[in-house]
Amino acid sequence: MSFELAIQARDLRFAYPDGASALSGVSFDVAAGESVGLVGPNGAGKTSLFLCLSGVLQARGGTLRVGGLDPRDPSQRRHLPSQVGIVFQNSDDQLFNATVFDDVAFGPLNLELPPDEVRQRVDEALARVGLTGMEERVPFHLSGGEKRRVALAGVLAMRPSILLLDEPSMYLDPRGRRELIRLLHALGGTRMIASHDLELILQTCQRVLLLDGGRSIADGPAQTVLADAALMEAHGLEVPYPLRGDDR
């Protein structure tokens, strides 16, 4: 594995305009090619952290480098969409074009790529998520799983080196969830997955970062952190089923 850092965060802080603190000194590194699960109870700061990493929210304090760029620097932030892709909790927030093709092409068009390359990237991204042939479908008439895959294709078409997935299994039925896990395995690359679905985290991430109250509580191998019943209990989580002992 390369030890080049894809994400470097030191003492990150963020508070919303109403004064509510979302991140209070979060520090962590993610190596290139690493898959990191982000877990924690509701309000832990998982989505806020992703929005800071993608430059949507402006984190204060400390150091932040994502794909070699500082999301807080406006001149560097402009290049961030080609480095960092984020798939939001609710696909309806991300799909706003009239056809699947237009939606997936939205990002590459914003990168001002030549038309042929845009078409090529759209075809490639749809093939990766298994939606070839659905280019002319209307996104809001798709099933939850299909919407999720279109949203992912829209991000993949930008060929980001880092992928952030916020609650990717939310609104998915068991089959959609299984397909998502298969897809995540096939994708590879550097990624962070925020989820309450700890079994999904266990199956897709080697490492876990536990957040609570805007602070990083634990950071370590998924098998170790998620198996710590006392830690999970203390932060409103549960040990995932495959890690439970026979006595449970």
Added chain:
Amino acid sequence: MTLAFSLPPPTDSPLSRLDPRWKLAALSIAAAFTATLHTLSAAVVACVGALFLAVLGRLPGRWFLQRLGAASLFVALFALPLPWMLLDEGTSWSLGPLRVSQHGVQVALLLTVKAIALLTLFLTIQATAPLETNLKAAHALRIPSLFVHLGQLSYRYIFVLADELRRLRVALRVRGYRRGMNRHTYRTAGHVAGTLLVRGYERAERVGQAMRCRGFNGQFRSLKKFSTRPVDVLVFVLVAASAAALLVWDRYPELTT
């Protein structure tokens, strides 16, 4: 409920084969001129012209009449009181205790006929090209990106908001809510409207964030390429010239006698 907002599949018609830019420009000019007409006779001619274009566009009859009917009910709210409200020194008739003015009837008819003509033109634009094509044509006609995006997002999120409204109505019903003509109903309707507004605002924030994350900087971009043929220009000139002639006849009838 969301079916009410659904667009018909574009039909193959002489109008749908035109370059969407020229067609949009021609029908927009026709609509703008129709909106400024003052006389009933000119408005009737404009309405007949719009209906002719709808026939030329092979609009699905049922889809067209349903929308026209719904819009007519809305227009009736404004048009029906006018004969009683616009009383002047001119001719009037007595209907029992009420007086109806000729001027009021004329204004009501003018309003109704113009509304039907405008809606027909609008539906013809909608039915003869997919929405995204019309938006791209609008952008090609130098309509600011902001308005094009507003059109696109408004249409897209009508479905999402309609879904949210449906969920709210189910939530009300399962808690025993029944509509009535009482204070409780009005208050509940106000709360539902408020909730939808707040949710709409929050969603708009999230959509904006998702767009920025994919490099959006306010520009409308598209791969769509349009090409102009002589027939596109000819239809544009015919429609625009007819609309201009109608406006001249409306304003300066003495020039045409």
